[in-house]
Amino acid sequence: xxxxxxxISLLFFLGCNVxxxxxxxxxxxxxxxxxxxxxxxxxxxxxxxxxxxVRNQPPMDINTWQPTKEELKAVKxxxxxxVLLRKSFAVTKEIAFAEVAICGLGxxxxxxxxxxxxxxxxxxAQTSYDKRAFFVRHNVTKxxxxxxxxxxxxxxxxxxxxxxxxxxxxxxxxxxIMVLNINYKDGTKEQIVTDKSWKAHNSPxxxxxxxxxxxxxxxxxxxxxxxxSYQETAWNSVELMKAPTTNLIxxxxxxxxxxxxxxxxxxxxxxxxxxxxxxxxxxxxxxxxVQEKEGTEIKMRFxxxxxxxxxxxxxxxxxxxxxxxxxxxxxxxxxxxxETWEPRFTYHGFQYVQIEGLQKKPTLDQFTGWxxxxxxxxxGTFKCSDAQINKFYETSMLTIExxxxxxxxxxxxxxxxxWMGDAYVVAEAASFNxxxxxxxxxxxxxxxxxxxxxxxxxxDPFPYDKRAPANVSVGKRLNLQARPDWGAATVMIPYFSxxxxxxxxxxxxxxxxxxxxxxxxxxxxxxxxxxxxGYGDWCPPGGNPNMDTPPALTSTALYYQSLxxxxxxxxxxxxxxxxxxxREKAQxxxxxxxxxxxxxxxxxxxxxxxxxxxxxxxxxxxxxKQLVADNLSNLIMKDKEGHFTTGIFGHRALYSVLNDYGxxxxxxxxxxxxxxxxxxxxxxxxxxxxxPELIANWDKxxxxxxxxxxxxxxxxxAASFHESLGGIRPDENHPGFQKFYLKPTFLEGxxxxxxxxxxxxxxxxxxxxxxxxxxxxxxxxxxxxxxMVKLQMYNSKEIKLNNKKVKNNTFQLTSGKYVIIVKE
Numbered sequence: 001x002x003x004x005x006x007x008i009s010l011l012f013f014l015g016c017n018v019x020x021x022x023x024x025x026x027x028x029x030x031x032x033x034x035x036x037x038x039x040x041x042x043x044x045x046x047x048x049x050x051x052x053x054v055r056n057q058p059p060m061d062i063n064t065w066q067p068t069k070e071e072l073k074a075v076k077x078x079x080x081x082x083v084l085l086r087k088s089f090a091v092t093k094e095i096a097f098a099e100v101a102i103c104g105l106g107x108x109x110x111x112x113x114x115x116x117x118x119x120x121x122x123x124x125a126q127t128s129y130d131k132r133a134f135f136v137r138h139n140v141t142k143x144x145x146x147x148x149x150x151x152x153x154x155x156x157x158x159x160x161x162x163x164x165x166x167x168x169x170x171x172x173x174x175x176x177i178m179v180l181n182i183n184y185k186d187g188t189k190e191q192i193v194t195d196k197s198w199k200a201h202n203s204p205x206x207x208x209x210x211x212x213x214x215x216x217x218x219x220x221x222x223x224x225x226x227x228x229s230y231q232e233t234a235w236n237s238v239e240l241m242k243a244p245t246t247n248l249i250x251x252x253x254x255x256x257x258x259x260x261x262x263x264x265x266x267x268x269x270x271x272x273x274x275x276x277x278x279x280x281x282x283x284x285x286x287x288x289x290v291q292e293k294e295g296t297e298i299k300m301r302f303x304x305x306x307x308x309x310x311x312x313x314x315x316x317x318x319x320x321x322x323x324x325x326x327x328x329x330x331x332x333x334x335x336x337x338x339e340t341w342e343p344r345f346t347y348h349g350f351q352y353v354q355i356e357g358l359q360k361k362p363t364l365d366q367f368t369g370w371x372x373x374x375x376x377x378x379x380g381t382f383k384c385s386d387a388q389i390n391k392f393y394e395t396s397m398l399t400i401e402x403x404x405x406x407x408x409x410x411x412x413x414x415x416x417x418x419w420m421g422d423a424y425v426v427a428e429a430a431s432f433n434x435x436x437x438x439x440x441x442x443x444x445x446x447x448x449x450x451x452x453x454x455x456x457x458x459x460d461p462f463p464y465d466k467r468a469p470a471n472v473s474v475g476k477r478l479n480l481q482a483r484p485d486w487g488a489a490t491v492m493i494p495y496f497s498x499x500x501x502x503x504x505x506x507x508x509x510x511x512x513x514x515x516x517x518x519x520x521x522x523x524x525x526x527x528x529x530x531x532x533x534g535y536g537d538w539c540p541p542g543g544n545p546n547m548d549t550p551p552a553l554t555s556t557a558l559y560y561q562s563l564x565x566x567x568x569x570x571x572x573x574x575x576x577x578x579x580x581x582x583r584e585k586a587q588x589x590x591x592x593x594x595x596x597x598x599x600x601x602x603x604x605x606x607x608x609x610x611x612x613x614x615x616x617x618x619x620x621x622x623x624x625k626q627l628v629a630d631n632l633s634n635l636i637m638k639d640k641e642g643h644f645t646t647g648i649f650g651h652r653a654l655y656s657v658l659n660d661y662g663x664x665x666x667x668x669x670x671x672x673x674x675x676x677x678x679x680x681x682x683x684x685x686x687x688x689x690x691x692p693e694l695i696a697n698w699d700k701x702x703x704x705x706x707x708x709x710x711x712x713x714x715x716x717x718a719a720s721f722h723e724s725l726g727g728i729r730p731d732e733n734h735p736g737f738q739k740f741y742l743k744p745t746f747l748e749g750x751x752x753x754x755x756x757x758x759x760x761x762x763x764x765x766x767x768x769x770x771x772x773x774x775x776x777x778x779x780x781x782x783x784x785x786x787x788m789v790k791l792q793m794y795n796s797k798e799i800k801l802n803n804k805k806v807k808n809n810t811f812q813l814t815s816g817k818y819v820i821i822v823k824e
Contacts, residue, residue: 029101029135029179031248034193037238038154038175039083039200048206048215050076053163053324077163077324079212080173082205082345085152085238087198088228091144094185098144103135103248104176106157106210107345111226112143112150120255121372122347125406125442126158128474129171129244131449134251140180150192151226152176155208155345158475159244164211164323169476175241177248199235201225205345207330211323211416213302214343218334219294253438254375256406258284262369271311273299273356276367280689281351281710283402283412284372285329287342289365290358294335298357302327302350304413304709313354316706319414327413347372349402349413349710351689373404379758380433382721385751389671391683396718399690400430403712407443407474411693411708418446418473421486421535423493424558425648425716431500432722432757440497444510446474447490451513456481461533463524467516484525485534485551485649488558490517495565498572502736502760507569515578518566521559522585529592531555537609537647538713539694541677547647549609553597554649560589561617568732593619603627608635609650615661616653629661642669643677652716656724659745662793668748691715726755726766731788736760742813743790744768746775746822761785770824777820779813787813791822798823 042049052074100117102110103124110117117138124134154174156162162170180192201222207215224230265279276286281304290298303313303326315326327348331341355362382393403409407418408426423443430436450473452466457480470478471486482490494510497503525531536551538544563586570579597605597614603624605614611632614620620628636644646654655667674680677695682688686698691714693707723729727744730737737759744766747753752769762782768775781787791799791809799806800821 029181029250030191031177031179033191033195034177034179035195036175036177036241036243037085037194037196037198037200038173038241039085039202039236039238040081040173041202041236042081043202044081044206046076046078048217049081050078051163051207051209051212051325051328053077054320077167079163079207079209080156080160082153082155082203082208083174084201084203084222084225085154085176085194085198086149086200086226086230086232086235087192088147088149088230089192090147091182092146093188095141095144095182096185097183098139098141098180100138100140100178100180101135101250102138102152102176102178103133104152104154104174104178105129105133105171105244106159106161106174107155108176109153109344110138110151110178111153112140113145113148114224114227115143117143119257121258121344122157122256122405124251125253125256125374126474128446128449128476129159131245132247132249132445133245135177135248136251136255144182145228147228149226149228149230150178150180152178153203153205153344155205157210157345161210163209165477171244171476173241175244177243194238196237196240198238199232200238201232201235208343208345210346211327211413212325212346213328213330213348214346215330215332216341216343217332218339218341219332221334253406253442256372257375258370258372259375260371262371264364264367264369267362267364268310269361270354273354273358274362275306275310275313276353276355276362278351278353278369280398281349281402282369282371282398283347283349283405283710284370285343285347286353287340287368287370288331288355289338289340289367290331290333290362291338292333292335292357292359294333296333296335296357296359298331298333298355300329300331301354302329302348302413303352303354304350305704306352313352314704317414317704317709318349319411319706319708321706323414342370347405347412349411371401373401374406374439376404376439377435377758378433379435380722381754381756382726384725384753386671386749388680388684389750392671392679393718393721395683395689395691396429396715397433399710399715400426400434400712402690402710404434404436404439407446408439408712410713411710413710414708415477417475417477417479418443419479419486419713420447420469420471420473420482420489421538421648422711422713423473424486424489425652426712427489427493427496428500428652428723429715429717429719430712431496432719432728435501435758437497437501437503440493441503441506441509443473443489444494444497444506444513447493448510448513450474450478451516454478454481465520465524467520469513469517483534483555484521484531485536485555485558487517488562490514491562491565492558495569498569499730499732499735500737502738504572507572511569511573514566514569518562518582526559526589529556529589530596531559537613537649540609540645540647540650541643541695543694543696546645548645549607549613549647549650553593553605553610554613556589556593556596557613557617557619557649560586560593560619563589564618590619594621598624602631604631604635607650608632608640608644608654609646611635612646612650612653612657615657626661629657629663633658633663633666636666636670642673644670648713648716651714652719655717655720659720659724659747660743664745664747667745672749722755722757725750725753726757728755728757728764728766737764737785739786739788740764741790742766742779742787743792744777746770746824759785773824775822775824777822779818779820781813781815781818783815785815789813789820794822
């Protein structure tokens with residue numbers, strides 16, 4: 001009887017599997033029948049398909065590196081047309097599962113049966129398109145009907161960017177490849193692909209450029225163009241297009257989305273039209289709601305600042321001197337009532353929008369700003385009793401958010417480049433607050449696509465090498481071969497991902513690249529342990545002419561930090577000989593660094609950055625660390641009358657170093673002041689909501705001029721909110737916060753501080769408050785984690801753990817919640 005039941009059950013099981021598809025099998029995309037398709041015929045008027053390109057500074061002579069005397073002229077540059085592609089098909093059987101896999105370059109929207117599929121925007125993420133391109137998946141099981149219409153709208157993105165900077169950045173005209181896999185409940189399958197049977201038409205988007213903006217003519221909208229019932233008699237056949245790359249891979253990075261609304265705070269009268277103030281410097285776009293006559297042109301120009309008269313925007317800081325024009329969107333009304341519109345294939349960095357073409361003063365409720373970024377998870381929080389310090393944190397976070405668009409960019413308007421030095425400096429602050437594990441993997445993969453691609457600058461002493469990446473990790477605007485300090489990201493980005501997220505995959509995938517870069521430095525760049533040159537401590541207050549630290553110091557410190565990271569990653573990969581070799585090289589570099597830069601008579605490395613960065617990278621001998629920190633305090637408080645002079649490397653380290661060595665009163669001072677140069681000068685004296693490229697003494701000028709005002713490299717110091725005020729620090733020998741340190745600074749002047757971090761093991765909390773003459777510190781250690789508490793500034797007699805005295809001021813805690821009381 002049992003055997004009979006077993007046989008019946010087995011037959012039933014096998015029968016079910018005949019009718020049910022293997023979803024893992026369906027996940028494998030077969031592209032062999034699909035073709036790249038597009039449409040290049042263009043019926044647009046030149047008025048709309050082109051925009052002026054004006055270089056507001058003369059080109060540079062590449063031999064003298066001086067501006068030429070060439071006359072500045074406006075030239076017309078034409079954008080590739082945005083197109084619509086469509087196909088109708090029928091489904092006659094019950095569907096078990098249906099999925100679209102699509103790559104639309106530069107950017108696409110997928111439509112099915114008259115509606116956009118999903119909420120992704122600016123899809124897919126930017127890559128070096130000749131090396132690799134991303135496809136993405138859309139589950140459309142519940143969207144299919146008996147009769148169906150598929151539609152693809154294409155825009156230029158970075159792939160077809162042929163206007164800003166120079167046309168040579170262009171990869172080609174928009175194109176797409178798509179596969180729709182349908183698995184039926186009877187076990188059969190069907191595939192719909194892009195091929196010659198598709199039809200094409202120009203879209204209502206008359207102009208789109210990722211830097212310059214978008215023009216949309218609502219009068220040219222085609223109703224229900226992706227519906228099955230649409231009659232496509234006026235459409236033409238698509239064109240078969242050349243594949244941009246043979247390396248079509250699935251995008252693992254989180255998609256771009258409209259993550260939240262930003263509501264405007266004011267509407268100001270302008271010389272022409274009106275100015276909308278969004279209240280903060282943001283990345284994304286403006287959604288408008290208007291009611292105007294047919295053919296009315298609504299023109300929107302975007303900027304970070306206003307002219308001194310506040311009657312016009314000032315677009316200088318958004319890069320018009322290199323991109324060639326102002327960020328501008330144009331909407332042409334169809335005139336049939338209230339019209340709502342937002343762009344599809346562009347984005348902007350802005351706080352102000354000057355809008356022209358409206359017949360009367362608009363109201364605030366007609367406009368919605370959308371902050372657009374890669375939809376990475378927010379995993380860190382910080383808040384304290386001081387409003388100005390909170391502002392520093394919020395400014396840092398908004399600056400980082402504004403620059404996560406499929407990569408970590410240097411700014412969201414002027415360049416939008418993934419500069420490697422910027423990524424290194426901000427990586428830890430960003431990783432404390434956002435889950436960037438996938439972004440860092442993409443960044444490391446991007447770096448590998450630009451190995452050996454760029455030549456060295458003619459002024460650089462560093463020779464070309466095929467193992468060296470470019471200064472920018474993706475695209476065509478690579479800005480030459482990486483200098484040794486910017487190139488440190490080749491090693492440190494994978495290492496930070498390993499340390500913060502426990503990510504071993506990135507180490508394994510990047511090993512050859514990292515090993516090659518270090519071999520290049522060792523063989524061709526370092527001289528007796530010193531790296532002579534690099535960009536240096538970029539953008540100190542007042543600009544690079546004020547850089548007071550030799551680039552050799554920061555480049556060598558980064559070389560040492562990279563060697564130590566390589567040693568730890570060698571151990572991870574069971575490369576014992578390599579680990580020993582990297583450690584020995586690191587010791588040689590440390591000795592050379594101190595011989596070259598340490599001044600015995602002053603216990604100093606010669607500058608604020610020299611001291612702070614040497615301590616940060618652990619290049620200072622243990623018995624001299626306190627002396628160097630004391631000198632750092634003097635350099636700030638005495639030599640510079642209480643102000644910092646650090647650029648991006650020194651500033652990243654500054655506050656945590658001061659706090660660690662008993663000079664938190666200097667941090668307190670630097671975070672209190674609002675005169676030039678200071679953080680408060682930016683956020684309080686000038687009410688800026690994102691960090692500028694550099695702090696200049698703007699009070700001496702009526703305008704802010706060209707430098708960007710949204711640069712995440714200057715958020716690097718924000719790591720100190722977690723690692724110092726909260727005291728939450730990774731243990732590099734136990735990545736992913738399996739073990740970590742709790743080493744807080746109870747900053748003078750603060751009544752309370754609350755910090756959290758969602759580590760891979762779970763949420764870590766570090767909250768403290770002052771009560772009478774004590775600090776009450778509550779901590780949460782997640783499951784499967786161990787924390788080492790370090791309160792080295794306090795005597796163990798002054799410390800109680802859960803109301804019990806401790807034996808040492810350093811002790812270990814396993815998972816759970818604890819209350820630690822520290823007598824001040």
